[in-house]
Amino acid sequence: RKDLLDISSLSREEIDLLLGQAVPFKELFTRSVKKVPALKGKSVLMLFYEPSTRTHSSFEVAAKRLSADVTNFDVPHSSVVKGESVRETIETLQAMRTDYIVVRHGRSSLPAMIAGMTKASVINAGDGAHAHPTQALLDAFTLQEVYPEGLAGRKVLVIGDILHSRVARSTSTILKRLDAQVAYLGPGSLVPKSGPENIARFTNYEEAMKWKPDVVYLLRVQMERQDVQFFPSLREYHRVYGITEERLKRIDGEGLWLMHPGPVNRGVELCDGAMDYSRSLINRQVENGIAVRMAVLYWLKPGGEES
Numbered sequence: 145r146k147d148l149l150d151i152s153s154l155s156r157e158e159i160d161l162l163l164g165q166a167v168p169f170k171e172l173f174t175r176s177v178k179k180v181p182a183l184k185g186k187s188v189l190m191l192f193y194e195p196s197t198r199t200h201s202s203f204e205v206a207a208k209r210l211s212a213d214v215t216n217f218d219v220p221h222s223s224v225v226k227g228e229s230v231r232e233t234i235e236t237l238q239a240m241r242t243d244y245i246v247v248r249h250g251r252s253s254l255p256a257m258i259a260g261m262t263k264a265s266v267i268n269a270g271d272g273a274h275a276h277p278t279q280a281l282l283d284a285f286t287l288q289e290v291y292p293e294g295l296a297g298r299k300v301l302v303i304g305d306i307l308h309s310r311v312a313r314s315t316s317t318i319l320k321r322l323d324a325q326v327a328y329l330g331p332g333s334l335v336p337k338s339g340p341e342n343i344a345r346f347t348n349y350e351e352a353m354k355w356k357p358d359v360v361y362l363l364r365v366q367m368e369r370q371d372v373q374f375f376p377s378l379r380e381y382h383r384v385y386g387i388t389e390e391r392l393k394r395i396d397g398e399g400l401w402l403m404h405p406g407p408v409n410r411g412v413e414l415c416d417g418a419m420d421y422s423r424s425l426i427n428r429q430v431e432n433g434i435a436v437r438m439a440v441l442y443w444l445k446p447g448g449e450e451s
């Protein structure tokens with residue numbers, strides 16, 4: 145396979161293969177092996193039109209641990225600010241014969257457009273509200289660590305603005321593919337009425353907790369997206385949908401796992417106490433992002449190489 149653009153295009157076998165490949169890559173870190181020569185001589189171009197800490201830095205670390213050369217395309221200091229289009233930018237960058245392009249952009253399906261223009265392997269690092277496939281893979285990997293017997297029948301409650309969230313879309317797709325049960329909880333206007341079958345939809349926290357989730361997955365409130373109208377205020381959002389100190393005590397009592405893709409808006413999705421919650425997987429999600437992204441880079445075959 146040349147590109148990774150979304151989760152829905154992956155088969156169950158491909159998902160299992162990627163998650164399986166991430167295991168030995170993670171074991172390397174625990175044995176303090178900093179680098180393997182797997183991608184020696186290959187080049188990775190990081191093309192981020194939107195801000196990122198976790199995805200950007202973990203892709204960079206992953207590529208370097210595989211001995212690839214990494215170039216960061218500095219969008220704010222590039223000719224993009226002079227009005228150069230994505231098409232022109234890619235045509236220019238193609239001359240550098242990069243093997244992989246890791247791209248984040250606010251426009252859905254832009255990575256797919258780039259993939260059609262280049263022989264490089266294109267990896268979608270988040271495109272608009274469409275997809276964030278490596279986030280989904282690291283989420284699934286993290287849950288498989290806490291449930292080594294598999295995710296079949298495990299219940300994951302995803303809370304927040306489902307409608308505008310690429311994380312919700314990709315992570316719920318992979319969880320369903322791994323036979324987990326998924327439910328959505330959020331304000332009625334931000335929970336899609338249609339979409340994947342067999343996903344329970346709640347607008348009331350108490351009702352959602354009666355569904356008996358094993359995992360509570362908080363989505364980030366995307367304050368930078370001006371088109372998203374938040375629920376009368378952030379304080380009110382926290383009261384109705386956030387993990388308050390009181391709710392934290394309850395999920396602790398019931399032994400639920402807590403996840404969030406980051407960055408966390410403290411006092412909005414999560415109270416301060418949730419950052420130190422013993423069953424929080426948030427830091428582990430970040431750590432696992434490196435191994436999973438190593439597996440993705442290792443698996444893809446740029447330039448139509450045989451898989």
Ligand code: CP
Pocket residue numbers: 195196197198199200270279405406407
């Ligand atoms: N989860 C995630 O995509 O975080 P960043 O925006 O920091 O990459």
